[in-house]
Amino acid sequence: MTRTHYYTATSLDGFLADANDSLDWLLSQDVDDEGPFGYKEFIAGVGAMVMGATTYDWVLTNHIGKGEPWPYEIPAWVMTHRDPGSFADVPGADVRFAAGDVRAVHAALTEAAGDRDVWVVGGGDLAAQFALAGLLDDLTVSIAPVTLGAGRPLFPAPSTSASPPRPATAPSSAPTTKSWAPAPGSSPPCAKERRGHACPV
Template sequence: MKTTFYTATTIDGFIADEKDGLDWLLTQPQDEGGPMSYDDFIKDVGAIVMGRTTYEWVRDHIEREGESWYYDMPAWVLTHADLPGIEGADVRFARGDVREVHAQMAEAAGGKDLWVVGGGDLAAQFAAAGLLDELVLSIAPVTLGAGRPLFTQPFDLRLVEHGVNGAFLCARYEVVGAR
């Protein structure tokens, strides 16, 4: 079992714009069967975790588009706010130390991998606790100049794989440790 922060970023290191928008990402061409594709990644995932902003974006997006919850595995949302759930989704709200959440996720995942969906601060908390094994990035040919950063703390990474998928430069990094 490994814990991965699988995400997209701009060349200048932002995972969302200043208004938490993802228009820069959703307009980029990508090969669903290409290197480091979402379909290849998600098949090995047994539990996910996200922060409040990511959860609210997903919830708002599926409500606006009339879609269903995207995930068929348990999902944890780390938040201090009281948020509404999503009908038919296994969403569990938590607060506190990511170590406790990681242990609950690992148990629920039944030996499958764990995915830190977002955001960058949450992924950095998992990394700081020594619980983030890898970072898989799809790097878009876009700059934003400001927004939500990829990571909020300094870490050393080791490149273990790279490729091109549509407009994205894809890279898999092992999380070495805090800088």
């Protein structure tokens, strides 16, 4: 059965990227891709992925713009209100643009994934849309020992859930990784809940 994952990394204060949309703070961390909850094992089980336009721009700038090939072999949806023609062409990439309700896109993602899973890459606003629609099956979040003070939040929208997810932690090198499975009928918590505080109402 296809499951939908939000697999990402955050700073200690709950940000995915800094105020300049940079991931330098994350890329400088010592990460074991083959350790528990590692990227290599995760991506091997993914059959389709979805990201927002800002995340897609980051991939274009930091991979394609540096002469690197498109890093994924699976179909990728980009959620955007921008004209698809405004993005650079990426040879060899199966990129599909969409807008509107994430539920319709989720149906296409699960069909494309076949017997594998769906990866919600980010950013946080897109992940929150999937969460609030009840479409996220679990979250795997690597928490880096860094504070940013501002930037793109892990979840910009507060949760409507009264029940926080149940965490499972795996030992690993920095950053620490946690995996949550949302309680039945609930949405994932906002970043403040993850830091031990109640979400704003």
